[in-house]
Amino acid sequence: MKIVMIGAGNVATNIAKTLAKIGETPAQIWSRTLASAEALAETVDSCATSDWNSVMKDADVYIVSVKDDAMLDVIEQLCSRCKHGVFVHTAGTMSMSLFTGKAEHYGVLYPMQTFSKQKEVNFRTIPCFVEASDQQTLDIIMELARLLSDNVRELKEADRKWLHIAAVFSCNFANVCNTMAAKILERHGLDFNVMLPLLDETVAKLHRLHPKEAQTGPASRGDVGVVGKHLALLEGDKELSEVYSVLSDYILKNRV
Amino acid sequence: MKIVMIGAGNVATNIAKTLAKIGETPAQIWSRTLASAEALAETVDSCATSDWNSVMKDADVYIVSVKDDAMLDVIEQLCSRCKHGVFVHTAGTMSMSLFTGKAEHYGVLYPMQTFSKQKEVNFRTIPCFVEASDQQTLDIIMELARLLSDNVRELKEADRKWLHIAAVFSCNFANVCNTMAAKILERHGLDFNVMLPLLDETVAKLHRLHPKEAQTGPASRGDVGVVGKHLALLEGDKELSEVYSVLSDYILKNRV
Numbered sequence: 218m219k220i221v222m223i224g225a226g227n228v229a230t231n232i233a234k235t236l237a238k239i240g241e242t243p244a245q246i247w248s249r250t251l252a253s254a255e256a257l258a259e260t261v262d263s264c265a266t267s268d269w270n271s272v273m274k275d276a277d278v279y280i281v282s283v284k285d286d287a288m289l290d291v292i293e294q295l296c297s298r299c300k301h302g303v304f305v306h307t308a309g310t311m312s313m314s315l316f317t318g319k320a321e322h323y324g325v326l327y328p329m330q331t332f333s334k335q336k337e338v339n340f341r342t343i344p345c346f347v348e349a350s351d352q353q354t355l356d357i358i359m360e361l362a363r364l365l366s367d368n369v370r371e372l373k374e375a376d377r378k379w380l381h382i383a384a385v386f387s388c389n390f391a392n393v394c395n396t397m398a399a400k401i402l403e404r405h406g407l408d409f410n411v412m413l414p415l416l417d418e419t420v421a422k423l424h425r426l427h428p429k430e431a432q433t434g435p436a437s438r439g440d441v442g443v444v445g446k447h448l449a450l451l452e453g454d455k456e457l458s459e460v461y462s463v464l465s466d467y468i469l470k471n472r473v
Numbered sequence: 474m475k476i477v478m479i480g481a482g483n484v485a486t487n488i489a490k491t492l493a494k495i496g497e498t499p500a501q502i503w504s505r506t507l508a509s510a511e512a513l514a515e516t517v518d519s520c521a522t523s524d525w526n527s528v529m530k531d532a533d534v535y536i537v538s539v540k541d542d543a544m545l546d547v548i549e550q551l552c553s554r555c556k557h558g559v560f561v562h563t564a565g566t567m568s569m570s571l572f573t574g575k576a577e578h579y580g581v582l583y584p585m586q587t588f589s590k591q592k593e594v595n596f597r598t599i600p601c602f603v604e605a606s607d608q609q610t611l612d613i614i615m616e617l618a619r620l621l622s623d624n625v626r627e628l629k630e631a632d633r634k635w636l637h638i639a640a641v642f643s644c645n646f647a648n649v650c651n652t653m654a655a656k657i658l659e660r661h662g663l664d665f666n667v668m669l670p671l672l673d674e675t676v677a678k679l680h681r682l683h684p685k686e687a688q689t690g691p692a693s694r695g696d697v698g699v700v701g702k703h704l705a706l707l708e709g710d711k712e713l714s715e716v717y718s719v720l721s722d723y724i725l726k727n728r729v
Contacts, residue, residue: 285696310691310699329667331674331689336681338674344667379661382703382717387654387668388675389690390720391647396684396727398643405635411585411600412643413680418587418594419644420676424669425592428652433587434645435566440541443566447638456723461638463719464646467712471652 218361221276222246222263223295225253227332228307229282230260235340235365237261243280245273249287269294274301278361280326281306289315296320303357309381312374313348324349324358327377328366331388340365346372346380394464397457429473436468444469474617477529478502478519479551480538481509483588484563486516488536491596491621493517499536501529505543525550530557534617536582537562545571552576559613565637568630569604580605580614583633584622587644596621602628602636650720653713685729692724700725 218241222229225248233243237260245264248254254265266272272295279299283291285308296304296319304316304323316323325348330338345366349355355371362369372380395416399409422431435443444465451458474497478485481504489499493516501520504510510521522528528551535555539547541564552560552575560572560579572579583602586594601622605611611627618625628636651672655665678687691699700721707714 285699330671331678333678336678338670342670344670376661376663378706379657380663380667382706383654383657383663383668384671385690385703385717386650386657388671389688389692389724390650390653390716391672392675392679392684392688393720393724394642394646394650395679396688397646397723398639399684401635401639401642405632407632407636407639409679409683411636412639414594414598414600415586415640415644416647416676416679419648420672422587422589422592423648423651423665423672427665428648428655432645432648432652434641436645443541447641450634450638456726460646460719460723461641463716464649467653467716468645468649470712 218364219244219273219275219277220361221273221279222257222282223272223279223291224248224282225250225257226282226284227334228328229280230257230334231332231338231340232280232282232307232328232365233257233261233263234337237263239364241364244276247272249283269298272299274299276302278303278305278357280361282308285311292316292319303354305358305361309346309377309384313350316350322350322354322357324354325374325377326358326362327372329380329384341367344368344370346370346377348373348377394460397460401457429471432468432473434468436465437472439469439472441469474620475500475529475531475533476617477532477535478513478538479528479535479547480504481506481513482538482540483590484584485536485538486513486590487588487594487596488538488563488584488621489513489517489519490593493519495620497620500532503528505539525554528555530555532558534559534561534613536617538564541567548572548575559610561614561617565602565633565640569606572606578606578610578613580610581630581633582614582618583628585636585640597623600624600626602626602633604629604633650716653716657713685727688724688729690724692721693728695725695728697725 220243222243243263246254246258247266251267258265304320305326309327313325327346328343330343343366345362347358347362349358476499478499499519502510502514503522507523514521560576561582565583569581581604584599586599599622601618603614603618605614
């Protein structure tokens with residue numbers, strides 16, 4: 218498969234490295250900044266460009282992995298020059314219809330994971346969700362996705378939206394609860410690292426139990442006495458006490 | 474050290490097993506239900522009782538690991554019969570003063586972890602927080618704690634309260650965010666397991682980054698457009714949209 222990568226950020230880097238490992242190195246990497254394209258191209262032994270006119274026109278697949286707010290402009294630039302092949306973006310929140318009227322065969326390959334350039338992830342375990350403009354294109358994007366991951370399925374945009382909201386709860390909101398914990402600990406001379414064994418175990422439990430069954434703590438025991446004491450202690454911090462109150466109410470009302 | 478365990482629940486089981494492994498098997502295990510005491514005693518090759526009058530009177534340390542709401546009654550029963558030795562409870566939320574007037578030497582050994590009987594944890598990595606009625610007792614509880622863990626420190630009740638609140642944010646609140654994610658996914662025919670690689674990576678990042686630096690998602694990018702779209706989608710669920718709104722506001726206002 219002749220692949221051109223559009224983008225050299227966190228997602229593009231992880232995709233390119235994974236493809237290179239199985240001998241499917243992208244033929245070319247485009248990035249707005251040549252230095253970024255070159256850095257990634259060097260790592261995977263590919264070619265770099267930042268010039269739209271130099272992007273190869275005979276690729277089988279163009280994988281567009283750029284920031285959401287650059288996506289529309291990048292797709293316009295790309296599709297005004299390259300007409301053949303399959304065009305796929307990797308953004309969980311963006312519609313496949315970004316390509317409509319600009320390309321003939323297109324779709325989405327959304328790898329649901331939080332990526333960083335520095336930390337390589339095991340792509341084979343990452344759930345990848347695929348959508349396509351037509352059956353033939355779906356087959357090609359599925360083939361590409363299976364090069365990357367053992368966990369591939371089709372998912373229409375209407376459901377991918379909900380998947381993305383769920384990921385916001387599981388990842389972003391869970392993480393901000395840790396930010397609040399860090400704030401509390403640091404105020405009292407304790408380092409956030411002290412929480413790490415508890416965090417590890419909390420997630421390890423979710424590999425065996427549904428989160429409802431894994432729930433612990435005062436609210437899940439219905440211990441409104443402790444909940445009240447905590448709220449009294451947090452009284453001086455309006456933001457933290459609001460979060461404490463809303464989440465404890467939810468746990469109290471939805472107890473198993 | 475001659476140790477008597479009062480309790481045979483999740484915490485007591487993990488403590489007894491850890492002590493047994495290093496040749497410090499508790500001399501006796503008391504539980505309200507004889508069957509529970511016997512089950513644990515058999516596992517670690519110790520003696521079981523459910524009779525207060527049979528509890529050994531010559532132990533060096535009595536470790537009280539029972540549910541918070543049983544704690545006061547258990548301490549009264551225990552201390553009315555056994556006078557010598559050091560008395561320690563393992564509850565993060567309970568005051569050391571539960572022992573005041575009932576025992577001479579007492580304290581707290583709080584292992585900050587979420588325990589279950591079925592799943593053995595590596596106690597050596599668990600942060601243990603110790604408090605004692607006097608210096609001599611502190612030395613003894615410290616010695617006991619160091620048999621269990623490599624991560625032991627003194628912490629007064631006033632600060633332990635905050636540690637416990639922080640643990641509620643990090644563990645209980647992060648977990649309930651996953652319950653909400655599961656609810657959303659299951660409504661759309663997706664299994665919660667699809668989130669596991671994302672959860673693993675989210676926590677793995679916290680081993681290297683402060684949670685503030687690890688924050689991702691629409692609110693942390695200041696992308697109020699996506700936040701608004703998500704809130705519109707969640708409109709039909711008052712509870713979920715309230716949580717989404719409160720937590721996104723917090724992230725938006727506390728961006729790095």
